[in-house]
Amino acid sequence: MNDRRTELAANLAILQAQIADDCARAGRHPSEVTVIAVSKTWPSSDIRLLHELGVRDFGENRDQEAQRKAEELADLSLRWHFIGQLQTNKAKHVASYANMVHSVDRIELIRALQSAASPVQREIDCLLQVSLDPAAPAGRGGVQPIALAELAKELDAAAPLRLAGLMAVVPLGMPTRDAFRRLMEVRAGFLAEFPTARILSAGMSGDFAEAISAGATHLRIGSILLGNRPQVG
Numbered sequence: 001m002n003d004r005r006t007e008l009a010a011n012l013a014i015l016q017a018q019i020a021d022d023c024a025r026a027g028r029h030p031s032e033v034t035v036i037a038v039s040k041t042w043p044s045s046d047i048r049l050l051h052e053l054g055v056r057d058f059g060e061n062r063d064q065e066a067q068r069k070a071e072e073l074a075d076l077s078l079r080w081h082f083i084g085q086l087q088t089n090k091a092k093h094v095a096s097y098a099n100m101v102h103s104v105d106r107i108e109l110i111r112a113l114q115s116a117a118s119p120v121q122r123e124i125d126c127l128l129q130v131s132l133d134p135a136a137p138a139g140r141g142g143v144q145p146i147a148l149a150e151l152a153k154e155l156d157a158a159a160p161l162r163l164a165g166l167m168a169v170v171p172l173g174m175p176t177r178d179a180f181r182r183l184m185e186v187r188a189g190f191l192a193e194f195p196t197a198r199i200l201s202a203g204m205s206g207d208f209a210e211a212i213s214a215g216a217t218h219l220r221i222g223s224i225l226l227g228n229r230p231q232v233g
């Protein structure tokens with residue numbers, strides 16, 4: 001346990017130093033960038049250790065696992081980020097503990113989250129996941145940019161949900177630079193219409209430096225912080 005704490009502390013320190021460098025290079029301030037520790041597959045004890053080290057934002061992609069951890073860690077004040085593909089029948093659970101849902105990509109999901117959040121008046125920050133792959137089949141891994149504004153209007157009108165910004169993942173096989181250049185274009189158009197929805201969730205262990213130059217406000221960091229996950233993650 002002590003060894004694990006030392007390991008996590010070292011990984012976190014290295015990550016924070018890299019983020020500071022990348023921010024300096026991009027002319028940004030590190031306070032503009034939030035690290036979300038992607039704790040999927042890792043035990044609640046790791047989350048406790050990271051909390052002791054100052055991390056408050058945690059990302060999960062499976063409802064059951066996330067809900068269990070949120071219950072086990074209810075004594076801590078954490079922000080839970082749901083970052084995985086979300087089925088409408090799971091949205092009700094997710095709406096009971098998530099502070100931010102990163103993977104909103106269709107109207108049915110907005111309706112399901114809204115009807116779960118409304119009775120308890122939970123204000124959930126929602127990000128629209130944008131597909132950067134023009135060849136991606138509809139309904140998988142994000143909304144196509146052409147359909148973004150329409151979905152954003154629906155979300156904007158779906159209180160107590162809040163239209164908070166955008167999320168994207170670099171598509172497999174696409175060069176990181178091309179993906180983030182595309183994302184910056186899409187976001188510029190989006191912000192012109194929805195200027196207060198400024199969150200940009202982009203950047204993982206392998207590409208967060210590029211994401212910082214592309215304007216990311218939230219990085220989703222798993223393996224370089226917590227270690228390599230077993231294959232299922």
Ligand SMILES: *Cc1c(COP(=O)(O)O)cnc(C)c1O
Pocket residue numbers: 038040061083084169204205206220221222223224233
């Ligand atoms: C697992 C996951 C991450 C973290 O990936 P790492 O490469 O381990 O940093 C980030 N975003 C999403 C959507 C994920 O599912």
